[in-house]
Every structure is written in structure tokens, then in C-alpha cells.
Amino acid sequence: MSAAKIATQRVYEPLPEGGETCFLVDRLWPRGMRKERLAGVTWARDVAPSTALRQWFHASEHDPALWKEFERRYLAELDANTSAWTPLVEASHSGPIVLLYGSHDAEHNHAIVLRDYLLKKRRHK
Numbered sequence: 001m002s003a004a005k006i007a008t009q010r011v012y013e014p015l016p017e018g019g020e021t022c023f024l025v026d027r028l029w030p031r032g033m034r035k036e037r038l039a040g041v042t043w044a045r046d047v048a049p050s051t052a053l054r055q056w057f058h059a060s061e062h063d064p065a066l067w068k069e070f071e072r073r074y075l076a077e078l079d080a081n082t083s084a085w086t087p088l089v090e091a092s093h094s095g096p097i098v099l100l101y102g103s104h105d106a107e108h109n110h111a112i113v114l115r116d117y118l119l120k121k122r123r124h125k
Contacts, residue, residue, distance in 0.1 A: 027054060
């Protein structure tokens with residue numbers, strides 16, 4: 001894997017064993033997940049969507065029609081919170097990183113938005 005590799009993975013899957021640096025990018029600890037299971041994983045909760053944004057999107061029952069609005073709002077939050085995502089970009093310069101998330105939806109979740117955002121920021125550094 002190249003240093004630019006930033007992957008996403010559901011936290012309930014087996015953790016990667018290829019030397020990737022893993023970050024849990026959810027604001028809440030994943031249900032049923034023991035802390036020992038994620039030993040060595042950095043919990044980057046401040047890079048997750050705000051509680052208000054997360055609750056708004058969950059209240060819509062993850063309506064795909066609202067996905068673009070969620071994405072727009074989350075990107076604005078990331079733009080306003082550089083201290084939360086900068087360590088992830090810096091880690092990606094040293095090797096591949098994996099963004100762990102708890103959502104069941106592999107296509108419409110904040111980790112995908114975050115991955116794309118970090119890749120853009122990484123190219124501009």
C-alpha cells in the first residue's frame with residue numbers, strides 16, 4: 001500500500017493486520033465493542049459529525065434524498081475544525097490509514113465523506 005492509502009472499514013469487521021494505522025471516527029463508542037478489541041486504535045471522535053448533525057441525519061432514517069445535505073453540512077464542520085482532521089492527514093503521510101465506523105450503510109456514512117476530504121487535503125499539503 002502507498003502512503004496515500006486511506007481506507008474505510010466497518011469497526012465490527014476484523015481489524016487490518018497489514019501495519020495500517022486505524023482511527024475510530026465515530027463520536028459514540030460502538031455498541032457492544034469492548035475497549036480491548038480496539039487496543040491500538042486511536043479514537044478520533046472530534047472528527048466525527050457533530051451530535052446535532054448526526055441526530056438530524058438519523059432522524060431522517062438515513063433518507064438518501066438528504067445525503068447531499070448531510071455531506072454539505074459535514075464538510076462545513078470539517079472546514080471549521082482543522083485540528084480534528086490534521087493528525088489523520090499527517091498519519092497518512094507515514095503509511096496507510098483506516099477509518100473505522102459503526103454504521104451499517106457502507107455507501108452513505110460519514111467515514112466515506114471524511115476519507116474523500118482527507119485525500120483532497122493530503123494532495124494540497
